[in-house]
Amino acid sequence: MQDQTPNSDEVSPAATDDVRAFLENLTGPSRGRIMWLSSDRSQVSVDEDRALLITHGTGNRPDRETAARLTWSGETYEIEALPDNDIWVNGRKIGAAHLLHGDMIEFGEHGPMSRFRLCRQSFPTRWPVEEILSDAVAYARTSRRPFGSRLSNALVESVRRILLETSVLFRVTVIFVLIVLTTFVAMQYRSDQIFQESIDREARRLEAVAIALAQTRQEALSADELAALRDQLDLQLSTNAERLATLERRLSASARVIRESTASVAFLQGAYGLRQEESGKMLRHVLGPDGAPLQTPFGKPVVDVDGNGKPVEFQFTGTGFLLEGNGLLVTNRHVALPWTTSDKLTAFRSSGFAPEMLQLIAYFPGLTEPVEASFLGASDTADLALLTVTPSATTGRGLTLSQTVPDIGDEVIVMGFSTGLRALIAQAGRDFLTALQETGETDFWTVATRLSEQGRIAPLASRGIIAQITAKAVIYDAETTVGGSGGPALDRNGQVVAVNAAILPEFGGANIGVPVQEVHRLLTTTAGK
Template identity: 75%
Template sequence: MDQDPTTEPEDVPQAINDDVRAFLENLTGPSRGRIGWLSLDQARVCIGADRLLRIDPDVAATDSAEARARLSWSGETYEIEALSDADIWVNGRKIGTAHLMHGDMIEFGEDGPMSRFRLCDHTFPTSWPVEEILSDAVAYARTSRRPFGSRLSNALFDSVRRILLETTIVFRVTVILVLVVLTTFVAWQYRSDILLQQSIQEEALRLEVIASTLAETRQEALTASELATLREQLDLQLNTNAERLSVLERRLGASARVISDSTASVAFLQGAYGLRQVESGKLLRHVLGADGLPLRTPLGKPVIDPDGTGNPIEFQFTGTGFLLKDGGQLVTNRHVALPWTNGDRMLAFEQGGLAPEMLKLLVFLPGLPVPVEAALLISSDTADLALLSVPASATMDRGLTLAQGEPEIGDEVIVIGFSTGLRALLAQAGRDFLTSLQETGETNFWTIAARLSEENRIAPLASRGIIAQITKKAVVYDAETTVGGSGAPALDSNGHVVAVNATILPEFGGANIGVPVREVHRLLAETVAN
């Protein structure tokens, strides 16, 4: 035959296909993937210098030195004979002659390729079953005499190549679809894991902020043991406060007059805000147990959920404010009227998908038996100031006047406020009042303030200091105050407000920073303009 029988199946002429008896499927070497057709009674297997396997008619030829084996048709199959100086292995066994069986693995010499012998019924399969491809790979790996790593990599590579190129179209399409589905699933799972991780991080951040804020809130409440400690310290604290006020009154009659005239206009602010989940629009509430009490984690933190059945979680706070004369308005700090703007809380709440919301804001005034509710009118974007609206009944015969000019360095100021919040009020209330609270167990944040108001025990503390520095945005003075005094008025010797107490600087010997009164005038002007 004058045509090369070593070719791809689709290139085989019809004449050859009609007479084909068997073929050699090359698994290794440069001929990998090619088919050597066997249709002659006698044929030679030749390996050239290029290591390509070729099947030639068994006749004299100039390249006879390339011949490795002779194939002879016996009527049912081919017999293989190793030619002189050629080493042939069949199924891993070196042979001289052998009767080939369907599926035998033939290795042509030390450096020759490995081929699988297959009998056929005058047709060549257009595709191979996957199990047949894998069987070939296993057979090659078992019979090849090459190093283990080499034959294993060859087996894997050839299996993948044949699965991609020699299986049915339906199988390949199915594999592609499965891979697409698996890839989509993996991508979806990966994104779900990322979203879950983000959700866990946001939840952890939210819980951390809530826990820390609730911890600060608990500082305002009192336990029974803390009440007992207060009782023990009461006499000393009360005497100290009384002596300070007595000395102040004796040293400067004007200061006593300012304190007396201004006290009724200085308010104790008590409030609480909650958190609303933006997505659901629900407030975060305590989760109740079977006993009806709020559940807590093993670490002591409250269990909260938008679908909880308990009360909304409360972030409680206190502060100071003062009424303006004839205005029906109350001045305080922005961080008191909007306590969630203090520090990084707002950012943490937003990252957790939460929006703060004021639940209750009460104003206690000296001489009034019950508090009044306040509402935010406006807050400043440039200074730590806010204006609250209060009922007209609370402002009758009360209110402070704002100074029109600026104070000077060295001027005296009197700061009147509710430093240390409820604790200072309890210290001033006396032993009998504390005993009554202990007996009734009324140590709740809200009930303590209500009891103090009912018994006319809401009274601010006053301290005197000297102005040390004045800037466009701050007035610095050394009048003593502490937490709870935010929003207190700083008054001059005429009883006019020259600053609103805002910040404590303990590292500078207890110095305080007040917002200049010009900022209050500016905020009032904005209110009128709106």
């Protein structure tokens, strides 16, 4: 690269072997151009646009004022500032100076800046990066411009020279490194995304597990809860006894319906787990060295698909009732498939897990042993499900479905196991509760087994009035609560007119039942499959 200014007397390095040095212009209109120095004396001029011109010999351009004179001393050039012209070398104003390789020369108060280099009859066609960076640092240190302007000029010039004046190999290497770095950054970004998705998925899974386990713990009994139950037992039993006695005295027909229907109402107890869809493994507890399940500092169990303990159980209870003649058990869909309530199923699936029933059993009044129950089908339009049980449980049991729709104002008797195990323990009596405290048998499964063995499984009954009837719901005010879902709502003839499904506490404790017509529809649909 050389100065192509018209009428310039500067010598191209190709035209002579006597090139001794050059000025590399760093600022101004001549930035990036090389001014060759080959004669013993040269004149340096700066025009009004701050463009730099070298004239060899003692002549001068008539349209330009000479700013400095360069004279060869045998080893290097000496620079002399002419009258009325200011020259700075390495940031120091001079009258004359002996130039050294790499010196920074600034011509005039606002003139261009150049770097002096000795080339000893050879000029490098490509510059090493360290030289380019050295020039940038020297410029930033010696220029008298404002700091921001100096810094920006140094950076821009460094980038330009690295892109244009370094070797092809270096530029190819830089491009290759940039490609590698870009690829690495992209891969790292994608890896971070995958990791974040994994964290989010795990958080959703843990949230779903925590919610389900919290509901499970509601069924568990602690020592303190047993003590509280014992303290309240006498009052609760007295209240229940008085209520039932009053019901029998006032409505002998209702007492008969309760007595004849009790054996057909089942206490349902079950648990489901989670199976990882990708690996097919069950979610299990992680055991410590002592064989006990590990817990987090917040008291939550540590679980993992590679855990060495039992599968994590999400326990639940509910109510169901046998149908006469076919041995089928009717209950709610949210009882038979408890993971379908709230957002549990969505949370489980989004975290890569599928719920799977681990155990579902039914306890019938009068039977000391539980019977296995299996899912048969569920309604797509109502909160109903059908279960099958072993034939031994159906002998002499079963309720009849009403063929007609009840009227508003009709009485209904709702039967079920409201509040689950707690109500059964309260009904079992003080001695049973004391025995549980002494033996410490408060396990979800063991308590129900002990109740069944002692013949203490019996549903609660409550009486109410039908307040509203629609095609999808029967609303009544019979008292019931959580755990009574799936129980029958009976008319005065003992026939099922609805299946208890939900509570409406905001409406004075009203309950919603699924109309019996939906049960008929589900039976027809299931029989057709």
